[in-house]
Amino acid sequence: GGMGGLSDGDDDGDDDDDGGINPIQLATMILQSARAQEDVSPLGLLRFFPADKQKFNFTAESPKEQIWDQLIEAIMADEDVMEAFLYHHLSPPSRSRKRMDTISSFEHTVDLIRNCSRLVVLTGAGVSVSCGIPDFRSPGGLYETIEKRYALPDPQCLF
Numbered sequence: 001g002g003m004g005g006l007s008d009g010d011d012d013g014d015d016d017d018d019g020g021i022n023p024i025q026l027a028t029m030i031l032q033s034a035r036a037q038e039d040v041s042p043l044g045l046l047r048f049f050p051a052d053k054q055k056f057n058f059t060a061e062s063p064k065e066q067i068w069d070q071l072i073e074a075i076m077a078d079e080d081v082m083e084a085f086l087y088h089h090l091s092p093p094s095r096s097r098k099r100m101d102t103i104s105s106f107e108h109t110v111d112l113i114r115n116c117s118r119l120v121v122l123t124g125a126g127v128s129v130s131c132g133i134p135d136f137r138s139p140g141g142l143y144e145t146i147e148k149r150y151a152l153p154d155p156q157c158l159f
Contacts, residue, residue: 027082030089031072042067045075048084 021029034040042064046054056074058067075081103109113119126135134141
């Protein structure tokens with residue numbers, strides 16, 4: 001039942017509320033959450049509309065609330081657009097970078113590092129603990145050192 005490809009989630013052929021969240025409710029929740037965030041632009045929603053359906057009564061300079069209102073209404077009124085919107089928000093993220101064909105071993109990685117002109121390495125906290133270098137919270141670590149040296153009420157005050 002329901003809106004073609006977007007049914008209410010059950011297989012009984014109707015559009016009733018069987019206790020779960022249906023696609024319309026889910027889209028509404030996602031859109032309301034995005035709208036509540038100050039740094040989210042409603043113009044990002046345009047990517048879900050094919051070019052022939054991008055006929056709106058606003059410009060980029062229009063009030064943000066007017067843009068949100070029109071785009072939410074248009075998403076909710078068009079099954080294909082809503083389906084694209086939900087698919088985007090419910091699908092796992094895709095790998096944005098393709099693996100390099102020339103780097104397939106440790107030796108290749110070493111050669112790449114040796115021959116590069118610039119290198120940035122990002123690691124997680126505690127990567128050096130196995131080498132005997134204490135992390136921030138370990139005895140002898142940064143927090144203990146700062147606490148002793150500067151008599152701060154909390155070592156995190158440094159940051």
